[in-house]
Amino acid sequence: MRWALNIIGYVGFGLRLIWPGQELPSDLDPNAGQIRQIVSIMVLPTLALKILPFKWAREAYEGKINFLQYMNEFLHDKIEEAKRGGPQKEGMDIMGQLVQSKYGRNASPASESKDGVPNILNDSEIIGNAFIMIVAGHETTANTLHFALLELANNPGTQRRMQRDIDNLFNGADPSTWDYERSINALMASYTGAVVNETLRMMPPVTGIPKVVNPECDQRITINGREHVLPAGVSCALQIVCAQRNPRWWPTRPSERTGKPNDMDDFLPERWYRSRDELRGAKREGTVVDDVAVPEDKTDYGGFQGSDTSAALYRPVRGSYAPFSDGPRSCLGRRIAMVEMNAVLAVIFQKYSIELAVDDWASDEEVAKMSPAERRAVYARAQERSRQLLREADSVLTLKLHGGRHVPVRFVKRGCERFVADPELV
């Protein structure tokens, strides 16, 4: 969470946050702007939060007030900066750019479009967008990275393959020398990209994407050749986990791990190296899936038209993979998120490996004396517990391990692994 907050702080606001162990300026309140109780803040009006006699309501109220105060001061600083001619340093600083568009030297003159909507955001809308950017761009990425790390610990073979690709790509060079233009496509087409895609397929942070039918008119959709009417104004949610685990739309094989007829519930980045040919005409669970059942949907719903995944990897049938949603209101931060997650994994796994902690079953001394077979056995217990916990992840705003549940892990310098370097551990 801290890592993701640092990144969104930098790309969204041009801020550098401090890490544990770094000095905090004495005049800064470490809790300022911290928002816990995010669901209560979004659902309840401020007055209700203020008067409700519960600790969570007080926390939510204070968090909201702190955040707004912080953002107002921050906005004021950015306005001053814009009036002085803009930021001195380079960087994305999305909020700075929104402020520039209103207060900068090259600001567009305020005008109204045909339907009476002003062409620039007012201050409150800039703060609203800043809030969305933090909420939408922080937990989502952090949870995906968390699940990716756990799956890499659960699947040592996958971790080793990803590290091999990272070594081939960067040849031991320090991350500060990595070049975005030269490396990003290759990284996203490598095993690292496949790990990120597979994590988003299995554990998308937004499991049910809320939508509302245009209040002005009914909408007709066709499912399995039958037309259905969604009445005007009706709310519905796209349950993308179902689509993303549906063997009808993915090339699958029988599960080697569980013995199930298909491997859609297994974490298998390898599937991103399969081809669509495996889907066309293949026989799965008694159904023949042919080209007619795998239509190429070219409908223009507006918004981003490209693919969320690298062209070098498997291209899912449209609609079967949509962690960032689809259409005009789909995720604005998908590119930032994809770059961020791929880069974070590459930076960590160039130098470190991740292992499930086995402290509940054996001490460090006991592990040191174990034979390879004994180590595999104790690791298998940790894998079983970790997979069980991952199945308990649930969605409150985003999908994660709620309620303090966690999987204990250890990061170890590469070369010092106790478990995951064993080629027989998969």
Ligand code: HEM
């Ligand atoms: C793994 C990371 C992420 C995932 C899976 C994700 C997913 C989503 C989804 C499903 C939506 C709803 C789209 C819809 O209603 O159709 C959304 C909206 C949005 N996301 Fe993301 N997101 C991620 C990261 C980010 C980041 C890093 C940012 C900002 C830098 C961001 C900014 C936004 C914004 C601004 C919206 C609202 C778009 C609108 O309403 O027009 N997201 N995201």
